[in-house]
Amino acid sequence: MAVVADAIEAELDRLLPVASGPQARLHEAMRYAVLGGGKRLRPMLVWTSAELFGVAPAAAIRAGAAVELLHAYSLIHDDLPSMDDAALRRGRPSCHLAFDEATAILAGDALQPLAYEALARPDYGVDAAQRCELVLGLTRAAGAAGMCGGQMIDLQAQRQTLSLDEITVLQGLKTGALIAFACDAGAILGRAGEVERAALAGYAHDLGLAFQIKDDFLDRFGDSAVTGKHGGRDQDVGKATFVGLLGEHGARVKLDELRSQASARLDIFGARSMVMRQLLDFVIDRQS
Amino acid sequence: MAVVADAIEAELDRLLPVASGPQARLHEAMRYAVLGGGKRLRPMLVWTSAELFGVAPAAAIRAGAAVELLHAYSLIHDDLPSMDDAALRRGRPSCHLAFDEATAILAGDALQPLAYEALARPDYGVDAAQRCELVLGLTRAAGAAGMCGGQMIDLQAQRQTLSLDEITVLQGLKTGALIAFACDAGAILGRAGEVERAALAGYAHDLGLAFQIKDDFLDRFGDSAVTGKHGGRDQDVGKATFVGLLGEHGARVKLDELRSQASARLDIFGARSMVMRQLLDFVIDRQS
Numbered sequence: 001m002a003v004v005a006d007a008i009e010a011e012l013d014r015l016l017p018v019a020s021g022p023q024a025r026l027h028e029a030m031r032y033a034v035l036g037g038g039k040r041l042r043p044m045l046v047w048t049s050a051e052l053f054g055v056a057p058a059a060a061i062r063a064g065a066a067v068e069l070l071h072a073y074s075l076i077h078d079d080l081p082s083m084d085d086a087a088l089r090r091g092r093p094s095c096h097l098a099f100d101e102a103t104a105i106l107a108g109d110a111l112q113p114l115a116y117e118a119l120a121r122p123d124y125g126v127d128a129a130q131r132c133e134l135v136l137g138l139t140r141a142a143g144a145a146g147m148c149g150g151q152m153i154d155l156q157a158q159r160q161t162l163s164l165d166e167i168t169v170l171q172g173l174k175t176g177a178l179i180a181f182a183c184d185a186g187a188i189l190g191r192a193g194e195v196e197r198a199a200l201a202g203y204a205h206d207l208g209l210a211f212q213i214k215d216d217f218l219d220r221f222g223d224s225a226v227t228g229k230h231g232g233r234d235q236d237v238g239k240a241t242f243v244g245l246l247g248e249h250g251a252r253v254k255l256d257e258l259r260s261q262a263s264a265r266l267d268i269f270g271a272r273s274m275v276m277r278q279l280l281d282f283v284i285d286r287q288s
Numbered sequence: 289m290a291v292v293a294d295a296i297e298a299e300l301d302r303l304l305p306v307a308s309g310p311q312a313r314l315h316e317a318m319r320y321a322v323l324g325g326g327k328r329l330r331p332m333l334v335w336t337s338a339e340l341f342g343v344a345p346a347a348a349i350r351a352g353a354a355v356e357l358l359h360a361y362s363l364i365h366d367d368l369p370s371m372d373d374a375a376l377r378r379g380r381p382s383c384h385l386a387f388d389e390a391t392a393i394l395a396g397d398a399l400q401p402l403a404y405e406a407l408a409r410p411d412y413g414v415d416a417a418q419r420c421e422l423v424l425g426l427t428r429a430a431g432a433a434g435m436c437g438g439q440m441i442d443l444q445a446q447r448q449t450l451s452l453d454e455i456t457v458l459q460g461l462k463t464g465a466l467i468a469f470a471c472d473a474g475a476i477l478g479r480a481g482e483v484e485r486a487a488l489a490g491y492a493h494d495l496g497l498a499f500q501i502k503d504d505f506l507d508r509f510g511d512s513a514v515t516g517k518h519g520g521r522d523q524d525v526g527k528a529t530f531v532g533l534l535g536e537h538g539a540r541v542k543l544d545e546l547r548s549q550a551s552a553r554l555d556i557f558g559a560r561s562m563v564m565r566q567l568l569d570f571v572i573d574r575q576s
Contacts, residue, residue, distance in 0.1 A: 003339060017432050022457065026432055026440035082389035101370035102443050105393065109365060110436035112397070113427035116404050120423040128416035135423050136406040139401035144305050144314055148398035152314035169310065170348050 001044070001275075007057070008043045009035070011065040017119050029099045029107035030114075034072040037090045037228075041211075042067045044066035045182035047198055048275045053190020059126050063134060063185045066118040070138060071178060076104050076146055084233070091228035112142070126174065126189060133188050138184065141181040150174025154239075161241045168209070171242075175215075176208035183207075199265050203276065206262035211283050213251055215256075216241040218288070221248075227288045253285050289332065289563075295345070296331045297323070298493060299353040303406050317387045317395035318402075322360040325378045325415025325516075329499075329571065330355045333470035336563045337488055341478020347414050351422060351473045354406040358426060361399035362435055364392050371443065372521070379516035402429070412478060421476050429469040442527075450528045456497070461529075463503075464496035471495075485552050491564065494550035499571050501539055502545075504529040506576070509536075515576045543572050 012034055019027040021262025050060035065113045079086040079094040081101065086094055096104035118124070126134075140146055145216065150173030183204035187197045218241050219231045234241050243251045262280050266273035300322055307315040331352025338348035366558030367374040367382040369389065374382050384392035406412070407422045414422075428434055445458065471492035475485045507519045508531050522529045531539045550568050554561035 020566070022444075022454070023432060023435075023437035023440040023461075025444065026437060030432065034357060041353065049467065080390075082393065102368075103440070105365060105368065105370065106436050106440055106443075108397075109400070110430075110432040112400050113404075113431040116401075117427035117431065118424060120408075120420045120427065122420070122424075128420045131420050132408045132416045132423075135404060135420075136410075139405035139408065142398075143401040143405065144311060144398040148394050149309075149311040149314060151313040152391070152394055155394075156310075156313065166310070175310075 002063075004047050005040055005043065007061045008040055008064055008068065011061050012068060013068065015065055015114060024042060025099070025103060026106055026110060029095055029103045030111055032098055033076050033095045033107055034111065036092055038068075038072075039286075039288075040064075040068060041279070042178060042182040043072055044279060045179065045204070045207075046185045048279060049183045049186025050189050051275065052196070052200075052269055052272055052284075053185070053186060053192055055111060055189040056125075059124070059189050060186065062118060062124055063189060064182075066115045066134075066138060067178065067182050067185065069111050069118065070142055071203075073108040073115070074142075074151075074178075076108040076111070078151065080104065082153070086229060086233070088224070088229045089126045103168075124244040130188060133186060137184055137188065141156075141177040145175055146177035147175075148288035150177070158239055160235050164242075164245050166244065167240060167242060171209065171212040175212055176205065179208040179211065180204040187207075196268065199268050203262045206258045206265070207280055207283055210255055210258040210262070210280070213246075213255055214284055214286065215240040216243040217251060222287065259284055290566065292335050292349075293328055296328055296335075296352055296356065298350045300356060303353055303357065303402060312366065312557060313386065313387070313391060314394055314398060317383055317391045318399055320386055321364050321383045321392075321395055322399065324380055325573075326356075327568070327576075328352075328356060330359055330466060330470040332567060333467065333492070333495075334473045336567060337471045337474025339474070339563065340484075340488075340557055340560055341474060343474060343477040343478055344413075346476065347412070347477050350412055351407060351477060352470075354403045354422075354426060355470050355473065357399050357403035357406065361396040361403070362430075362439075362466075364396040364399070368392065368553045371439070374517060374519055374521070376512070376517045402480055418476060421546075422473060424477065425469045425472055429465040434461055434465035435463075438465070446525050446527055452530075452533050455530060455533065459500040460493075461496065461573050463500055463575060464493065467496040467499065468492040484556065487556050490553040491550045491568075494546045494553070495568055497539075498543055498546040498550070498568070501530040501534075501543055502572055502574065504531040505539060510575065547572055 016031050018026045046064035046067055047060045076095045079089055080096055087097060095107060116135050119129055124131060150170050153170045165191055183200045187200055218227050219234050222230050222231050231280050246254055259280060263277055265275055289450055295427050304319050305315045309395055334352035334355055335348045364383045366372050383395060403430055404423050412419055438458050441458045442462055459468055471488045507522050510519050512519050534542055551565055554564055
């Protein structure tokens, strides 16, 4: 996995503009936000799903980098004072504190098209129909029916108490849609059949939900020196969370259920899905 | 032209999500920002350039709507308190005042992928290679080497005095890149030859520059009841402008030069370019 992580890092570095010219400050902020560490879970999901279908490594790495560029933009904007007002991200000052608010907004605004550009470029080496399908999938995961829609509901959730079903919808949009696209990207590149694609979608759904339940856990019980962000904020603002609604024990039971269910969905891939199962364990057992 | 304007309005309405569901507020803000009037100059440019090459009307309308969605997002973010802090846009409260800052940021964030999605969708009816080329052109006009880069330089320009060359670079990125793409979109759809594409690029460059000089004029001398935004702000913040550097007379001379030069570039298209010449007059002679 370390080899893949290095390849993703190198691709991100190549895709990002170098910090020069009159808009150098913008480029610096983009690089700061993207190259500042992070788990790289989403590119790993692209990589592992692509591997199931024998996709060329370079094609998987490019798509993984595009997903990570989009994820990095969303973190910058989520952290803004008018949004979650977060001071710490990946153990460092968030982008609007390291630079300033206007620069942070612009850095996110410029990372978003860079993600689609990476997929649409003719030098990508996959055919135009697949490039369009990837762009389409990523825009849908990003837009009003995906990440932005989820963040809108999340902002309103601070003024009302959501039910478990409502939180599940919220998180399905806010974090689930991009995780689902990450898994689907490998299937698109690998021209997967309907059955395999549906199995991957089921796995992505369970993993996305488990990811968010674990995130709530870490926000409530995690060590900020390990997580790299300040915890307890959900409670401070009175936000309903999975852990708050299910209780600590109930949340652990749910995580175990999701682990079994997601794992079973991979059975049709046999031994080839070992790394996908490891990613599932990583998401559920992580401490940051 | 009224028929085209109506077709663009209808296409924007179809592409935008209806205001329903738990994220209805986001959809409302997107619709408010896009459907709130505006000159629709960029879609008109797509339309007229596409018409030069006999492109099907529906294909031109879709591309024009995509460009307008991107333009609308950029206006929302430009108006934010940490950016230009503008209270009035198209004669109405700017999006962050009509809604709130977080919702306005999200509305912009969601309009951007909607623009690319409109171009990448298989129901667009143009082949995948062209759809990729359109997505690519629009992402480049939007990103760090286009609009976002220009806005970064513009923000910094409030703390330093720019030369005429520097302002020309700034505006070439901030407004010129998207205007250039609008003209190029017609050429892409029409599979135009090198010579014709270069002529259009020259026209777009001149028109973009004229557009900005006229904007500076209207900011300084225009009537806010007609322009729909508060004027005089450039002077207030001590920002260098074309009018400030060239003087009122010099700016008028420059506009005349650009009109002649842009017009001459259209000569290779003969009588077919009449509407493009009218758009040039519209840009230079407008009062809002």
